[in-house]
């Protein structure tokens with residue numbers, strides 16, 4: 001008997017038909033004698049609509065959030081009615097759904113009256129999506145004879161109070177899962193747990209960040225010592241590149257934790273970037289599989305990296321970024337300039353996606369998302385106002401129509417060959433590389449190019465990755 005943690009994403013629970021598919025997948029393993037911890041997302045689109053409703057509440061649009069509440073009520077009721085039979089269990093679940101929606105309206109009313117929306121209130125609002133979907137799915141499981149029970153993850157996952165992107169407190173979380181969840185499984189019950197949410201030590205609702213249900217899945221898998229974490233989604237696995245850019249994109253049969261971490265960080269939408277963290281130490285294998293193509297094996301993700309000097313596994317792109325350059329002759333040998341620039345960037349609320357410095361020390365550049373880039377530029381100019389006045393530092397330059405391309409493959413570790421091939425390819429296609437950086441785990445190279453060259457560059461580099469599919 002094995003223990004699996006299975007996480008189902010928004011589209012996998014997005015309709016009654018999809019939910020029925022989820023039930024079938026879980027039931028298959030439960031009937032075969034395995035234990036399954038099920039972690040679910042909100043139904044597709046629900047989290048976005050909750051965020052929208054909260055904003056409407058804050059701006060006094062009462063009709064707006066009331067209409068969201070009715071849409072949510074209909075959608076969950078309809079799913080419940082399609083997936084369960086008339087009777088006590090359905091009625092009880094329906095009452096829970098209605099009570100949650102009433103709570104949601106109450107929180108919106110409070111936001112409406114206060115006219116203010118704090119990150120803490122936003123977390124309370126978005127938690128409703130998973131709390132609703134999980135109850136419907138648990139009832140659907142029971143209707144098919146799977147003994148199951150719904151749980152809010154806030155019972156288990158303890159976090160700090162960094163609302164909207166809370167960090168789990170591992171010791172408490174692990175002991176909650178071991179002491180309160182594992183016994184449930186031993187009783188033969190299949191727990192259906194909300195992804196995405198947690199709770200502070202004081203009992204305040206938090207969320208782990210957008211797309212955070214993957215991370216929740218990994219937390220449950222690690223704390224329960226699951227044999228495997230399966231991320232069920234709507235694509236066949238981790239792909240060599242975005243199939244909308246190059247339709248030759250293929251599913252990779254195997255990638256390492258490091259590789260998938262880089263892929264997720266640099267734009268592959270398939271996994272939340274933090275997903276691998278909890279399972280790294282215990283080396284729990286993870287699989288990305290397609291709920292709508294369940295016989296396909298998907299992509300296996302594990303600890304072993306299989307270096308090969310020729311292997312580029314995947315190419316990803318991050319759009320909507322800006323490249324900031326700090327330069328000036330007066331920077332040479334002056335310590336602390338980069339430190340101050342990065343601290344200022346953090347204070348402006350921007351994440352740095354990539355950093356690169358030329359060895360001459362006369363300049364360094366870094367990449368942030370577009371929506372923050374002008375703010376960061378202004379903040380850095382402010383920080384260095386004296387240096388700029390003394391001409392030790394030039395005006396800060398911001399380049400906006402650029403993208404980051406990342407080539408991933410553990411074969412890059414210590415093998416200059418790959419970087420060479422990558423840059424030859426760019427040269428052969430006359431694509432100017434604006435900046436270059438190597439990923440910390442040494443299994444990726446990122447570079448900045450003009451946005452207009454994006455598709456050409458991805459297709460050219462993807463040629464190299466396609467060769468790799470044959471090798472792995």
Ligand code: ASP
Nearest residue numbers: 041047196210211212213
């Ligand atoms: N429902 C949340 C979101 O859309 C969490 C998740 O689906 O992973 O961000």
Ligand code: MG
Nearest residue numbers: 009010041211
């Ligand atoms: Mg999602």
